Amino acid sequence: MAGTGKAHLRDSPDVLLRVDDLVVEFPVGRTGLKVHAVSGISLDVLRGETLGLVGESGCGKSTTGRAIMQLPRPTSGSVLFENKQLTEMSGDTMREARTRMQMIFQDPISSLNPRRKVRDIVLEPLSIWKRGSKKEQGERVDTLLEEVGIDPARAAESQPHQFSGGQCQRISIARSLVLDPTLIICDEPVSALDVSVQAQVLNLLEDLKAKHGLTLIFIAHDLAVVKNISDRIAVMYLGKICEVAPSDLLYAHPAHHYTSVLVDSIPVPDPEIAATKTAIEGEPPSPVLPPPGCRFNPRCPAAQDICRSEEPQIREIEPEHFVACHFPTFTPVSISV
Amino acid sequence: MSDLIQASARDLSGPLIELTDVKTHFKTARGLVRAVDGVSFTLERGKSLGIVGESGSGKTVLSRSIMGLLPPKAAVRHGSIKFEGREILGLSRSQMRGIWGSEMAMIFQDPMTSLNPVMKIGRQIAEPLRIHLNMARSDAWATAERLLTDVRIPEAARRLNQYPHELSGGMRQRVMIAIALACGPTVLFADEPTTALDVTVQAQILDLLGEQRRDRNMSLILVTHDLGVVAGHTDEIAVMYGGKLVEKAPTRSLFANMKMPYTEALLQSIPKLTDPSHTRLSVINGRPPDLVNPPVGCRFAARCLYTQQRCREEEPPLVVTPEDPEHSYACWYPVGSPAYFEAKARIPSNSTVEVL
Numbered sequence: 001m002a003g004t005g006k007a008h009l010r011d012s013p014d015v016l017l018r019v020d021d022l023v024v025e026f027p028v029g030r031t032g033l034k035v036h037a038v039s040g041i042s043l044d045v046l047r048g049e050t051l052g053l054v055g056e057s058g059c060g061k062s063t064t065g066r067a068i069m070q071l072p073r074p075t076s077g078s079v080l081f082e083n084k085q086l087t088e089m090s091g092d093t094m095r096e097a098r099t100r101m102q103m104i105f106q107d108p109i110s111s112l113n114p115r116r117k118v119r120d121i122v123l124e125p126l127s128i129w130k131r132g133s134k135k136e137q138g139e140r141v142d143t144l145l146e147e148v149g150i151d152p153a154r155a156a157e158s159q160p161h162q163f164s165g166g167q168c169q170r171i172s173i174a175r176s177l178v179l180d181p182t183l184i185i186c187d188e189p190v191s192a193l194d195v196s197v198q199a200q201v202l203n204l205l206e207d208l209k210a211k212h213g214l215t216l217i218f219i220a221h222d223l224a225v226v227k228n229i230s231d232r233i234a235v236m237y238l239g240k241i242c243e244v245a246p247s248d249l250l251y252a253h254p255a256h257h258y259t260s261v262l263v264d265s266i267p268v269p270d271p272e273i274a275a276t277k278t279a280i281e282g283e284p285p286s287p288v289l290p291p292p293g294c295r296f297n298p299r300c301p302a303a304q305d306i307c308r309s310e311e312p313q314i315r316e317i318e319p320e321h322f323v324a325c326h327f328p329t330f331t332p333v334s335i336s337v
Numbered sequence: 338m339s340d341l342i343q344a345s346a347r348d349l350s351g352p353l354i355e356l357t358d359v360k361t362h363f364k365t366a367r368g369l370v371r372a373v374d375g376v377s378f379t380l381e382r383g384k385s386l387g388i389v390g391e392s393g394s395g396k397t398v399l400s401r402s403i404m405g406l407l408p409p410k411a412a413v414r415h416g417s418i419k420f421e422g423r424e425i426l427g428l429s430r431s432q433m434r435g436i437w438g439s440e441m442a443m444i445f446q447d448p449m450t451s452l453n454p455v456m457k458i459g460r461q462i463a464e465p466l467r468i469h470l471n472m473a474r475s476d477a478w479a480t481a482e483r484l485l486t487d488v489r490i491p492e493a494a495r496r497l498n499q500y501p502h503e504l505s506g507g508m509r510q511r512v513m514i515a516i517a518l519a520c521g522p523t524v525l526f527a528d529e530p531t532t533a534l535d536v537t538v539q540a541q542i543l544d545l546l547g548e549q550r551r552d553r554n555m556s557l558i559l560v561t562h563d564l565g566v567v568a569g570h571t572d573e574i575a576v577m578y579g580g581k582l583v584e585k586a587p588t589r590s591l592f593a594n595m596k597m598p599y600t601e602a603l604l605q606s607i608p609k610l611t612d613p614s615h616t617r618l619s620v621i622n623g624r625p626p627d628l629v630n631p632p633v634g635c636r637f638a639a640r641c642l643y644t645q646q647r648c649r650e651e652e653p654p655l656v657v658t659p660e661d662p663e664h665s666y667a668c669w670y671p672v673g674s675p676a677y678f679e680a681k682a683r684i685p686s687n688s689t690v691e692v693l
Binding site: 197200 | 391392505506507508535536537538539540541543544562563564565566568569588589592602603604606607608609610612613614615616617618619620621622624
């Protein structure tokens with residue numbers, strides 16, 4: 001597979017999740033064409049780490065998150081979670097493995113059953129897996145609801161529509177924690193929320209992560225939000241990884257031209273800075289016929305002939321900072337091996 | 338352009354839009370919802386105004402009140418809205434139709450649901466031209482093509498024959514802008530025009546709106562929850578909370594010298610790229626007030642970090658700052674005052690999750 005390389009993968013006993021050459025393709029009707037949603041990406045997440053996945057709509061970040069959960073199963077590639085190969089698991093074992101990895105979605109209201117009481121929604125995973133007695137289950141649910149800032153008494157008699165969007169997201173978070181998972185995949189969890197509520201939910205995720213020893217994969221298109229919560233960020237473009245780096249390093253000196261564009265596009269709440277910015281032209285091309293070479297080349301300000309023919313491999317440009325670009329924004333510092 | 342607004346009735350010297358004590362209340366089963374509760378301001382010709390606030394602050398209802406796009410049965414309206422010196426608050430739908438399109442136009446948050454999915458793009462742009470400007474079919478089609486070029490849609494002639502589903506979200510929003518600009522409005526309302534779009538496309542659309550505003554000497558009212566969006570794209574900002582205007586100022590003056598603790602809290606809750614990762618975000622605790630039974634006194638008092646007794650008893654009026662006569666705010670103990678610093682010193686540094 002003409003992949004973007006694996007230089008950024010770490011050889012550590014603390015690796016909780018390791019994804020190798022993940023490919024997800026969807027057929028386009030009966031045309032014989034395929035949507036190349038994810039084209040050979042490799043990732044790893046250490047225990048207790050938060051990995052941010054950023055990129056525009058259609059870059060494959062959500063598909064990556066779902067393929068890790070095997071929803072749907074990837075076209076090819078391997079997903080190693082807690083040293084078990086998920087892609088080879090049978091349906092039943094996979095169901096059990098999913099209790100250890102949970103997901104939170106973008107639209108908090110539509111991801112909760114509108115006809116059920118909120119407390120029952122949070123309790124359901126426990127009753128399905130028959131964890132503890134009825135009394136223990138109830139106590140666990142009430143504790144979690146309190147931790148996320150929802151009054152358990154009100155949750156017992158109210159339905160999701162009686163709560164605000166931010167509160168529904170808190171309820172989704174409580175539900176994802178109830179089976180005591182190790183990994184939580186958050187797919188745009190704050191994109192639908194007001195800035196003030198967004199801050200509440202981000203702080204809550206940080207608190208719960210520390211308290212429950214969680215590992216997070218945080219998927220979002222807003223680089224400022226991702227930077228706030230993540231330890232390490234992977235930038236995706238059209239099914240490929242462009243750049244991987246610790247959050248502060250990625251922002252301090254983005255190496256990929258696409259990352260620079262993303263950073264510059266964020267509206268800055270300061271009129272003095274905002275006036276001087278210029279937006280990038282164009283939109284991502286179709287993932288049905290991705291451009292050859294580097295997939296960002298049609299929009300890249302630094303593109304040259306080699307970018308249109310040869311796909312760049314991921315390499316280390318400075319310690320812990322990896323980029324897949326022929327002409328990164330700065331010269332690599334020499335790394336002693 | 339419009340038959341209803343006669344040249345003699347148009348006052349081109351005064352402000353373009355003048356709101357005086359505008360109230361829009363809705364009759365609901367729970368009681369009267371005071372969505373907009375006494376808002377006054379003026380907007381000059383050619384200026385851009387950002388209306389900022391959380392969900393439920395009344396910002397969308399306010400912009401729809403000015404446009405006259407409210408359910409006629411449920412809405413109770415008071416006050417005065419003057420457009421070019423002419424009262425438009427009591428006008429009927431058929432009278433407003435003479436103003437829509439050619440004087441006021443609006444673009445919405447979700448470009449997919451605002452476009453007709455079974456009508457070609459070209460026809461959707463040509464329709465207002467034919468209705469409002471009585472253009473011939475071929476002229477309208479040619480104008481539509483020019484409009485698509487104006488909003489930077491490549492291959493405009495081909496796009497005219499496409500349906501909305503064939504375009505990306507950003508392209509659809511450009512089509513919405515083209516439709517809104519079709520009849521050359523004096524003022525364009527943009528209600529969260531970029532919330533459904535990616536950051537890179539958001540930047541493009543905001544730049545496009547600014548450019549079209551300058552080229553056409555049009556006023557723009559940009560409604561959003563994101564202070565970052567309005568910072569670079571408006572001349573003035575109005576901050577709304579609980580149906581009231583709580584601060585209004587020229588953009589630079591607002592960011593340089595915020596007075597209302599709500600504006601400050603809104604700004605501080607935005608994650609900043611310049612902060613190191615895992616920086617604790619400031620939050621606004623609690624939720625916006627219930628607009629059926631709004632609290633006595635300042636509507637922000639229950640969530641404000643600097644609340645004093647007076648805030649819960651007496652409603653603060655809009656007052657002008659000494660530094661800038663165009664900067665007004667509604668707060669008893671504004672940011673920077675001695676009472677503010679006293680209250681700030683009392684706040685414990687580590688707050689816990691509160692039960693809602």
